[in-house]
Amino acid sequence: MAVTGSDLSVAKEFLIKGELVAIPTETVYGLAGNALNEKAVLSIFEAKNRPAFDPLIIHTDSIDKAAIYVADIPDKARVLASRFWPGPLTLLLPKRQIVPDLVTSGLDTVAVRIPNHALTLQLLSQLSFPLAAPSANPFGYISPTKPEHVDQQLGERIPYILDGGECEVGIESTILGFENDETIVYRLGGLDINEIESLIGPVVLMPHSTSDPKAPGMLKSHYAPRKPLHLYRRDDIVPGSAETGYLMFDRYLEGADRKYQRLLSPNRDLKEAAHNLFAYLRELDTLPVLEIKAELVPSQGLGLAINDRLQRASVPATA
Ligand code: AMP
């Protein structure tokens, strides 16, 4: 059983020994191991049941340290990194040989990020290696935003969960890559695309794929609860049977039991909605319901990333 605590020296010791530790970030909890130690990296894939073709993000605490692992930081990437790191932005950059192929699933780019969480930044500053850290959940399930989420599902498989409270942003990082002159969004996430475009100009959105091994974070089905989730446009959602849970944006659905309903943000605040999204999906998944109905949120700012997650959490028929 994992111990949950906020002792950096304990976390550090496990990581130095090549063991795994769950770490808090502002996006979601990560399942961290020494990114330069192949055995540690392999055990991340094993603990999560993650297919080897799904590359990991490496986490560090400064742009200078990132430069040890990447061969080039293009100008646009540097502009974004200086503005948004530490923060929910992951950059795909050409990897140096020091990064094991296992981390990048054999790709010649590596995903890098500086997370914005005081405890984890402190931990990273004390380590002589970067941390490979995918979300700390079994592959395909809802990402964890509280230490107890990690404990419920991976507690048997890891020795320590570094407790940094609830994740503030609540959805994964925005992933950007650079090809020729284009900036490509591989995954919508915690950073508003408008903010990115206001700094570096227009970006290109990469569509989802069911099998493209280049970017498995784009898998069509992901982040899914165990109960089937049916997704609706805002005005199209109607009450189902008595055994239905509801994920609503800002107001209760008339005619359905309120104890089976969760409101992402009564104030219509998309930041608050993102923060609550995964925790509420988990709550609904554990209620005595047979299915979950969810409504799309407004498609602007963080709403795009929220709707992306809802779409991939939903059953294909209504996706
Ligand atoms: P997770 O850490 O669980 O949020 O997943 C990380 C995601 O980052 C993966 O599923 C990939 O989609 C993406 N990723 C990481 N490295 C690369 C890469 N080199 N090229 C493309 N996508 C990547």
Ligand code: MG
């Ligand atoms: Mg994940």
